Structure formats: structure tokens, C-alpha cells
Amino acid sequence: MLQIRDLTKRFGGVLASDGISLDVPVGELHAIIGPNGAGKSTLVGQLAGEISPDNGRIFFNGRDMTRLPTHRRSELGLARSFQITCLFLDFTVLDNVALAVQAHAGHSFRLWRPARNDKELRGPARAALARVGLESRADVICANLSHGEHRQLEIAMALATVPRMLVLDEPMAGMGPEESARMIALLGELKAEQTILLIEHDMDAVFRLADRITVLVDGRVIASGTPDDIRADAEVRQAYLGGHEARRHG
């Protein structure tokens, strides 16, 4: 479904992506881990079309989308969530999701009929909210949600675009243990329906959810394989997991 070939991006003297190659087949939950500054955000930026790579190619469903603008990638079915919550804070929760539905419901040069009574938008939006467990908060102004709820809404927004693949950028960032557990349960359910690329810091989550894991250090892929492979990988242990993490998972 997603193929990344030799992706390279340089910021000044720093190689943020150093020849990254990666395959995510349909139905897989592929996790990307790596220490701070490993180039995870740069990778997401290039997948989303916000950062243009210096070199390399990105294929989605066999189609080269390396140079496509962000909105075209969304139209093709690549949905992303944001690490730092990126929502319409002055809209209600339902309006947020309805706008995501609307983005994929034909053109929006419809100037006359009120969008807020539009069942074609509201219905799927409520369904997406229900999927992440936010339906009771539909009419709350987005800015008044808790951090954990914002993270849930991030997922609902991505789901509302009826994607073929989800790129989730640290969905558990800043969450407490309880909220994290709920998010892990949700991702576990979504995994059965969606192809997912999960960028995450939370090792528990990653090792529990992922079919395969790619480890990124200094912009390079140093290992890629099943969770068991990654646990056993000496280079990963040394470069990233460290003694403590390796013992916990090994």
C-alpha cells in the first residue's frame, strides 16, 4: 500500500532522512520508533506533503505521490493525525469532524444550503465520533475538550475522511496512563480495519500493537522487522532501547 524508496531530506548540515526505504502492505500496522531527533516528524511531513524531499520516492497504491500537494494525498486516501493537536478549536467537536467528512463529499462550491443541517455530513461525522467514543461531546466547543479528548478527536478527524491508510503521529503524546490504555484499545480495534503507520514513543503500545516495527536513528533505518526481531536486535538495543527498555521487553 505504501512504499518509500530511498527518501532523503537535508536541513542544512543535518540529514533528517537518510535514504529511508519502507514498505507497508495492506492491513499491516507498521510502527516507527526512534529517539528524539531521529527524523520521525520529518518523515511524517514528507508523507503528508508538507515537507518536500530532496531525493527518493513515495508510492501510495502504486502511484507516485512524491510531489503531490497535501490535499491531493488526502483525496487519494492517506489520512494523518498530528502529534501536536491541530484542530479547529473555535468549532464544535461535531463541526470539526463534519468538515473532514465534507472534504471527501465532492466539491464545496455549494453556497446556499446550510451545511449544519446536512445529514450527508452530520451522519458520518457522528459515526466517526462514536467510533472513538466522543459522541457525547459532539456539541462542545473543541477548545473546551481535555487533552485526551483532543487526541481522540484527532483520530476521528482522520477516520472521517474514509482513508485507505492512517498515518498516526504519536497519538498518545502527553496522555496519562488511563487515557493511553483507552487509546491502545481503540488502535487495537482500528487495526483490524485499517492499514496504519504508527509513529509512537510509547514502547508498551508499539510492542503490543505493531505487526512490524522500523527503528529510525539519525534519519536512518537501523532495523525493521517483527516486534520479536526488534527486541532481539543488538544494534537496536544499543542505539535506542538501552539497557532498561531491553530488559523490560526482552
Added chain:
Amino acid sequence: MSPFFTVRTLLIGALIVFLALLPVYVVATGQFFPLTLFTRIVILALAATSLNLILGYGGMVSFGHAAYLGVGAYVIGILSKEGITSGFAQWPLALAVCALFALVVGALCLRTRGVYFIMITLAFAQMIYYVAVGLDRYGGDDGLIIYRRSQFAGLIDLSGKVQFYYLCLVLLFAAIWLVSRLANSRFGMVIQGGRSNDRRMRAIGFPIFRYRLAGFVIAGMMCGLAGVLLANHTDFISPAVMHWTRSGDLIVMIVLGGIGSLFGPLIGAVTLLMLEEGLSRVTEYWQIIVGPLLLFIVVYAHGGIDGILASLRRG
């Protein structure tokens, strides 16, 4: 749902009734000055309403919106000077020219953000201002007197003060209604989403540029219509119509009345121009009073006067 009879709806209702009945008072007393003043207020409220569509709902702070006022007015002035006085020709042409101008300006400006957008819209407005100054045939810096208002084959006589006032008022309310429909439509949701979070809009799949551009053109045409009315109202055009301070006035009206509020521009236009009218009789430094008022609104009431009204409880 909030109750229908709030301080806000009552006051806005009173304002509408006042505007609608003003000619009755004027005709009864024979004092025509208030009608002239309020015709001007209504026309500028229309211009501010058009700006509010892109600035208030769309977050596009155009600092050159008076240019459309000027373009609309100049089309009337130039055509009239060349002997074409039929409104059926003048008005559509004025709107078409404004649409084209907005399309070109928007296509370039909307690629920029923030301060750059403000500056480049200002630059275009200044450009067109100096073009007008250079139009020697049409009065250049001194302006041009329009000897004949737009003719509508006896359908409506724009020289009739009351008729003309009602025409302006009807067009203003039509514009407010149009903006209300637009703002709540799918199109309006996209425009407002772009104001709220541009990055997210792209991420969920909106080609936001074309929607912004459409909004920009609609606003430009609506303001052009205000320019058409203004030229007919003053029987005169000059580059001063589109001086950059006029663009500033339009923004001040919106900020005073309430950014992104449907009736905000009307409330702001009435407030600003009444203050100007009233205070300038007392002192020529009337802006000394308006300045602090604006400051107060900006610092303490982001929703402008309309926002203050909305926050008041009934009774």
C-alpha cells in the same frame, strides 16, 4: 437555542426598523440631511459587510478593500463621462471589472500569509489609487463630477433621494442575507475552517486556495456594488474613494461592530460614522475620542459591539 428576544436581537431589530422608517421622518420634517448621511452609512456598511466575508469569516485581512469601492465607482464615472448612462450597462460592467480585478489580485495575494498578505493587498490598492490619480481624462487627482446618475429606464429614479436610499438599504440587507447563507453553507465552512486552521484543512483534503479565491472575488464584487452606489450618491469620483485610510476605515468598522458577526459591519459603520458626524461638530480632533474607544474594544471585547450585546442578559 438561545431565546429570540435578547438585548442583542432587540437592538438590532430596532436599528433595522430605524433604518427602514428614516425616510418617513425625513419626508415629514423636510430635513433631508439625515437621509444623505444615512445613505452614505448604508453604502459603507455594504462595503464593510463585503470585507467581513473574507476578513471576519475567512481570516483574510485585506488592507486594500477600498480599491473595489474605487473600481466600482470609477467604472460608473468613466462610463458616464463617455456618455453611457444606462445602469443596465454600467452596473454589470462595474461588477465584472471588480470581479476580474479581485480575481487577479486574489490569485497573487492569497499565496501569501499574515503580514505579507496585508502588505500585498495594500500594495495593489495603492497601485490602483495611483492609476486613478494618473487618469487625466477623468479628473486625475481632482476627481470627476458625474452629471447623470445611472438610468434604469424609468424603473427606478436614483435621483429621488428616498428611492435611492431604499435601493441602498435593500441591497445592504440582501448582502447581509447573502453573507449569512454563504457563511453557513459548505462553502462557508471551508472558508471558516481556513481561518481556524489552515494546516488541518489541507490535511483533511481541501484545496483551500480556490475556495479563498472565490470568497475574495465575491467580496470584491459586493464592495464594487457599494462603489457603484457611492458614485451615484456623491455624483463625484476621485482617487480619495480608495485611499488606503478608507480601507482602514472599513476594517475599523468591522472591528468596532464585531469581526465575523453578521450585523457587526452595519453596527460598526453606524457607530463610526455617527461618532464622526457628532464629534466633528464638537471638535475637529474627533478621532481622539474614537481612538480610545477602538482600543477599548480591541483589548476588552474581541467580539466588538455585537459581542458585547450578545453577552448581555435579557432585561
